[in-house]
Amino acid sequence: MAESQTLAEKVFSELSTAIVRGELAPGEKLSEQALVTRYGGSRAPIREAIQKLEARNLVVRVPHAGARVVSLSLEELRDIYEVRLELESMACRLAAERMTDEEVADLESLLAEHARSIEADQGLSYYQKSGNLDFHYRIIEGSKNGRLHQMLCGDLYHIIRMYRYRTSTSTERPLLALKEHQRIVEAIKGRDPQLAELLMRRHIQASLTNLETRLAHEA
Amino acid sequence: MAESQTLAEKVFSELSTAIVRGELAPGEKLSEQALVTRYGGSRAPIREAIQKLEARNLVVRVPHAGARVVSLSLEELRDIYEVRLELESMACRLAAERMTDEEVADLESLLAEHARSIEADQGLSYYQKSGNLDFHYRIIEGSKNGRLHQMLCGDLYHIIRMYRYRTSTSTERPLLALKEHQRIVEAIKGRDPQLAELLMRRHIQASLTNLETRLAHEA
DNA sequence: TTCTATTTGATTGTCGACAATCGATGGCTG
DNA sequence: CAGCCATCGATTGTCGACAATCAAATAGAA
Numbered sequence: 001m002a003e004s005q006t007l008a009e010k011v012f013s014e015l016s017t018a019i020v021r022g023e024l025a026p027g028e029k030l031s032e033q034a035l036v037t038r039y040g041g042s043r044a045p046i047r048e049a050i051q052k053l054e055a056r057n058l059v060v061r062v063p064h065a066g067a068r069v070v071s072l073s074l075e076e077l078r079d080i081y082e083v084r085l086e087l088e089s090m091a092c093r094l095a096a097e098r099m100t101d102e103e104v105a106d107l108e109s110l111l112a113e114h115a116r117s118i119e120a121d122q123g124l125s126y127y128q129k130s131g132n133l134d135f136h137y138r139i140i141e142g143s144k145n146g147r148l149h150q151m152l153c154g155d156l157y158h159i160i161r162m163y164r165y166r167t168s169t170s171t172e173r174p175l176l177a178l179k180e181h182q183r184i185v186e187a188i189k190g191r192d193p194q195l196a197e198l199l200m201r202r203h204i205q206a207s208l209t210n211l212e213t214r215l216a217h218e219a
Numbered sequence: 220m221a222e223s224q225t226l227a228e229k230v231f232s233e234l235s236t237a238i239v240r241g242e243l244a245p246g247e248k249l250s251e252q253a254l255v256t257r258y259g260g261s262r263a264p265i266r267e268a269i270q271k272l273e274a275r276n277l278v279v280r281v282p283h284a285g286a287r288v289v290s291l292s293l294e295e296l297r298d299i300y301e302v303r304l305e306l307e308s309m310a311c312r313l314a315a316e317r318m319t320d321e322e323v324a325d326l327e328s329l330l331a332e333h334a335r336s337i338e339a340d341q342g343l344s345y346y347q348k349s350g351n352l353d354f355h356y357r358i359i360e361g362s363k364n365g366r367l368h369q370m371l372c373g374d375l376y377h378i379i380r381m382y383r384y385r386t387s388t389s390t391e392r393p394l395l396a397l398k399e400h401q402r403i404v405e406a407i408k409g410r411d412p413q414l415a416e417l418l419m420r421r422h423i424q425a426s427l428t429n430l431e432t433r434l435a436h437e438a
Numbered sequence: 439t440t441c442t443a444t445t446t447g448a449t450t451g452t453c454g455a456c457a458a459t460c461g462a463t464g465g466c467t468g
Numbered sequence: 469c470a471g472c473c474a475t476c477g478a479t480t481g482t483c484g485a486c487a488a489t490c491a492a493a494t495a496g497a498a
Contacts, residue, residue, distance in 0.1 A: 065461090076365060079367065266450090460480085466471105466473075467472080
């Protein structure tokens with residue numbers, strides 16, 4: 001059933017996950033010939049896949065010189081986080097205004113589930129990976145702004161996740177994060193856009209400083 | 220000297236300006252064959268150009284069905300403006316923090332020039348077109364955030380300009396806009412990020428409501 | 439007549455080969 | 469020996485043709 005997608009899209013999605021997972025190191029060159037022998041097909045769909053990756057800012061392509069996996073400097077990473085901080089705070093404010101009561105209830109039950117899985121000391125890794133993303137994702141969707149959703153989920157998140165893989169080994173602070181999440185949902189439930197925005201801003205800023213210290217230690 | 224650019228890029232830039240200028244109507248189909256006969260070359264570079272246009276959200280491509288010039292609904296246009304409002308206000312805040320004194324001085328002289336050209340009742344159209352863009356562009360650059368610059372200038376502005384062409388005939392309010400610009404620069408010069416952000420937010424919001432009423436009248 | 443199934447036409451996706459360009463290796467000159 | 473230039477190899481950009489897919493027009497049955 002999933003065979004209706006074009007070959008270029010399949011290669012694109014495989015390459016995309018490979019880059020995000022770190023299987024292709026930042027700065028590594030993507031030779032069209034090599035990709036042909038690996039993924040099969042001809043050069044045309046591979047080129048198209050590479051262009052799609054370029055559109056998502058996962059690779060950089062320079063004419064007549066080929067494509068390389070993007071390699072961000074600390075300044076560029078900070079720039080991205082700065083933009084994400086602003087956009088996601090905005091999304092949270094809009095979500096407090098526009099989410100339906102049902103969506104808010106669903107969000108609450110999601111957090112309750114997270115609390116249980118943490119309390120049982122199970123699935124800590126789950127919460128770090130998917131759970132955290134689920135929470136943020138729902139709020140972004142709750143903003144009811146398609147372009148905002150596209151920019152955050154389509155463009156920024158892939159890059160952020162790509163750089164998280166290298167640094168996400170250190171012990172997260174799931175309990176603290178969960179509490180922050182609960183307060184945010186509370187603000188949304190109370191239909192307090194300004195408070196919701198402020199709490200989300202602080203929440204992301206915390207994770208930003210967290211990442212910065214880790215990157216500083218690494219470098 | 221400018222012949223080192225690849226054919227695909229040339230077609231891309233020509234198509235890009237054609238779309239922004241409205242020579243290609245929204246929703247119009249872009250047949251690869253037709254583009255080949257018009258711009259020359261083969262289908263390969265044309266396909267690449269179309270994909271680049273898709274990356275900038277100027278066309279939408281559905282597999283096996285071809286590419287069409289993007290046609291935004293009122294909701295989508297509102298979404299875009301909502302995001303632009305937030306990002307450019309953010310840029311203004313950052314500019315107040317990070318612009319060098321020299322850049323601020325240049326911005327002041329630019330506004331003085333605008334004031335002269337308006338006072339002389341000359342170049343009103345110039346001010347509407349390039350002048351306004353120049354002002355916003357410099358502030359975005361002053362934010363010293365490359366990603367922010369890319370998102371605003373690379374992705375959002377083309378679409379916004381595309382829809383301005385159809386509605387920019389009504390008499391703008393250049394005098395009022397100039398005054399708002401001057402106040403913004405004053406805030407930046409005073410190194411007051413919060414005020415600068417607030418003023419820019421109001422400034423863009425005004426132009427947004429302006430556009431909305433015009434679109435409503437048109438539809 | 440109207441709805442459905444089919445065929446047809448055109449458009450897009452894919453392929454393999456050729457030409458243009460860039461980076462590297464090696465030789466020549468000072 | 470250092471530095472510049474030419475040649476070579478490899479990679480990318482471009483081309484024309486073929487195969488797969490979709491949309492419309494046509495024919496047939498209820």
